[in-house]
Amino acid sequence: MNKARRNWTNTIAAHAVLITYTLIALFPVFVILINSFKTRKAIFRQPLSLPDADSFSLIGYQTVIKQGDFLLYFQNSMIVTVVSLTLVLLFGAMAAFALAEYRFKGNTLMGLYLALGIMIPIRIGTVAILQMMVASGLVNTLTALILVYTAQGLPLAVFILSEFMRQVSDDLKNAGRIDGLSEYRIFFVLVLPLVRPAMATVAVFNMIPIWNDLWFPLILAPAEETKTLTLGSQVFIGQFVTDWNAVLSALSMAILPVLLLYIIFSRQLIRGITAGAVK
Amino acid sequence: MSDQALNRTKKRWHIAVFLAPAVIVYTAIMIIPLFSTLKQSLYIADGQNQVFAGIDNFRTLFGNPAWSDQFWNALKNNGWFFLIHMLVQNPIGVALAAILSHPGLRFSAFYRTAIFIPTILSFVIVGFAWKLILSPIWGIAPSMLDAVGLKSLFEPWLGKEEYALTTLALVSVWQFVGIPMMLIYAALLSIPDEVLEAAECDGIKGMSAFWKIKLPLILPSIGIISILTFVANFNAFDLIYAAQGALAGPDYSTDILGTFLYRTFFGFQLQLGDPYMGSAIATGMFGVILIGVCIYLFGIQTRLRRYQF
Numbered sequence: 001m002n003k004a005r006r007n008w009t010n011t012i013a014a015h016a017v018l019i020t021y022t023l024i025a026l027f028p029v030f031v032i033l034i035n036s037f038k039t040r041k042a043i044f045r046q047p048l049s050l051p052d053a054d055s056f057s058l059i060g061y062q063t064v065i066k067q068g069d070f071l072l073y074f075q076n077s078m079i080v081t082v083v084s085l086t087l088v089l090l091f092g093a094m095a096a097f098a099l100a101e102y103r104f105k106g107n108t109l110m111g112l113y114l115a116l117g118i119m120i121p122i123r124i125g126t127v128a129i130l131q132m133m134v135a136s137g138l139v140n141t142l143t144a145l146i147l148v149y150t151a152q153g154l155p156l157a158v159f160i161l162s163e164f165m166r167q168v169s170d171d172l173k174n175a176g177r178i179d180g181l182s183e184y185r186i187f188f189v190l191v192l193p194l195v196r197p198a199m200a201t202v203a204v205f206n207m208i209p210i211w212n213d214l215w216f217p218l219i220l221a222p223a224e225e226t227k228t229l230t231l232g233s234q235v236f237i238g239q240f241v242t243d244w245n246a247v248l249s250a251l252s253m254a255i256l257p258v259l260l261l262y263i264i265f266s267r268q269l270i271r272g273i274t275a276g277a278v279k
Numbered sequence: 280m281s282d283q284a285l286n287r288t289k290k291r292w293h294i295a296v297f298l299a300p301a302v303i304v305y306t307a308i309m310i311i312p313l314f315s316t317l318k319q320s321l322y323i324a325d326g327q328n329q330v331f332a333g334i335d336n337f338r339t340l341f342g343n344p345a346w347s348d349q350f351w352n353a354l355k356n357n358g359w360f361f362l363i364h365m366l367v368q369n370p371i372g373v374a375l376a377a378i379l380s381h382p383g384l385r386f387s388a389f390y391r392t393a394i395f396i397p398t399i400l401s402f403v404i405v406g407f408a409w410k411l412i413l414s415p416i417w418g419i420a421p422s423m424l425d426a427v428g429l430k431s432l433f434e435p436w437l438g439k440e441e442y443a444l445t446t447l448a449l450v451s452v453w454q455f456v457g458i459p460m461m462l463i464y465a466a467l468l469s470i471p472d473e474v475l476e477a478a479e480c481d482g483i484k485g486m487s488a489f490w491k492i493k494l495p496l497i498l499p500s501i502g503i504i505s506i507l508t509f510v511a512n513f514n515a516f517d518l519i520y521a522a523q524g525a526l527a528g529p530d531y532s533t534d535i536l537g538t539f540l541y542r543t544f545f546g547f548q549l550q551l552g553d554p555y556m557g558s559a560i561a562t563g564m565f566g567v568i569l570i571g572v573c574i575y576l577f578g579i580q581t582r583l584r585r586y587q588f
Contacts (some may be wrong), residue, residue: 011384014378014381014384015386017374017378018378018379018386018390018394018524019373021371021375021390021394022390022393022394024413024453025393025394025396025397025453025456026396028397028405028408028412029396029397029400029408029411030412031408031410031412031419031502032404034419043417044417047417047418047419047422048419049587054571061461089303090300091301091304092299092301094296094298094301095297095298095300095301095302096298096432097297098294098297099298101388102294104291108311110298110302110399114301114302114305116310117305117309117310119506119510119568119572120313120565120569120572121510121514122308122311122313123514123516124316124561124565124568125312125313125314125315125316125542125561126316126318126544126563127312127319127544127554127557127558127561128311128312128315128316128319128558128560129308129312130544130554131547132312148308149305150308151304151305151307151308151309152309154304154305154466155300155305155447156393158301165367182293183293184296186295187297195573208398208399212399212400212401212402212403213347213517214401214402214403214516214517214520215516215517215537215541218520219541219545230402230403232399233403233404234403234521237403237407239449244411244417247407247411248411251404251407251408254401254403254404255400255404257375258399258400258401258575259396259399259406262396262399263392266392266395267388270388270391270392270395271380271400
């Protein structure tokens with residue numbers, strides 16, 4: 001009886017802590033979203049109440065759509081993220097397969113060389129990256145960003161994927177070899193489908209930092225037609241800083257697509273992060 | 280025999296094909312720029328050409344008060360930024376993970392998903408959202424403090440030199456608490472039930488099971504989280520830039536190495552960009568990160584005991 005009651009108090013305490021922290025985590029997002037749908041007066045009078053018939057207004061969104069090219073920014077962010085992720089996964093998986101599958105001279109050394117970039121951030125080399133992009137005329141192109149993000153993502157991708165490739169059964173690959181499959185077909189047809197969960201993990205780890213990065217878009221591609229959503233909203237908010245409706249709406253428009261994607265993919269994402277701890 | 284050897288050497292070409300794209304992109308975009316940045320820190324501009332100057336740039340950076348004050352200020356701020364993450368973010372992350380991993384807890388998937396939301400948002404959103412909420416003009420923060428009778432505690436935190444950096448560090452903690460939480464949660468789930476049941480038979484359960492059994496088992500994960508936090512903090516830039524601008528105001532009180540590097544090499548407002556001094560600062564950042572990583576790899580990681588189940 002006593003024990004049962006103690007368990008009960010424990011459960012309540014656990015939920016109380018978690019609910020409190022959930023509120024702390026969600027409160028700012030909530031405040032921004034509700035206020036973006038209100039008139040300027042209501043934003044200041046009752047910042048914490050939901051928009052009602054009186055205070056509802058879309059004026060902020062109208063300003064954003066008229067003044068900022070958010071569709072273009074969104075498209076740029078999409079292109080950069082999707083192409084970089086594809087290249088990271090493809091190149092990373094190929095290199096990981098070579099390191100995991102074949103014994104050759106310098107295998108370990110090559111693994112260490114590629115792993116160097118896990119601990120050393122690519123931003124340290126920004127000065128020379130900018131000079132290189134200027135010299136090759138790639139400044140203010142999405143290609144520059146794609147190249148940088150591909151290089152940035154590869155070290156961790158190779159590291160994680162080669163761990164997984166080692167677990168793919170040798171019998172399967174040897175059976176393929178006996179059937180006369182080339183090494184390329186063994187990789188693409190037999191091995192790649194088996195490491196799909198690991199590829200999802202790598203994609204998740206890379207997607208968020210690429211989408212949210214401000215440093216490289218600011219330095220390598222600040223032109224109007226190559227702005228990513230992150231840089232675009234930064235610049236827009238900087239210009240409209242006193243127009244609270246516009247600022248709140250711009251923030252909401254930057255939050256909503258990510259939030260939507262997250263809600264759709266959150267199960268895969270969390271499974272990816274906690275991979276290996278299935279119980 | 281020779282036929283087989285020939286066949287083998289011919290067959291080995293695919294290794295190069297598999298490795299080439301990754302190695303080329305990685306070397307060209309990451310390794311070569313890294314080393315040419317380090318090299319460039321030893322040069323200065325002379326008209327159009329660059330001339331070798333030895334350690335002159337570093338002498339300026341550490342010897343000339345105009346530079347060295349900024350550098351040490353940025354490094355000190357960065358250290359404080361990191362300390363707050365270690366003291367606030369990681370304990371909260373571990374505590375939340377410990378509660379979440381409790382077997383039979385309902386809605387744990389919901390809590391996990393919700394608490395992770397700030398982590399997926401960009402620094403720009405987080406920086407501006409908190410700037411608005413803490414703003415004295417809008418008054419959300421003061422009126423909420425007023426509701427619990429603590430209005431006198433309110434200050435324009437982001438505008439005051441003595442609070443701004445701590446406030447931003449806490450905002451960053453708020454954003455990233457999800458990462459230690461998830462990684463520790465995964466580590467806690469991978470502890471086998473048998474170990475915990477054996478401990479329970481010996482009378483160790485509840486809080487003492489956490490301190491005596493689980494915590495020692497997740498120490499390697501906490502070590503990894505610490506070094507990840509270290510590297511991320513010492514090359515942070517975005518949040519400070521989004522909230523306070525490149526001048527890291529008020530009066531450079533939130534300046535960290537990332538913003539200092541940006542201002543120096545890229546130029547800002549009246550200051551012209553100087554790639555050579557920028558390279559010197561980048562080399563300094565490289566040194567700091569290298570020291571941290573080495574301390575972790577040789578001083579901490581080798582001492583942590585790992586358990587294989």
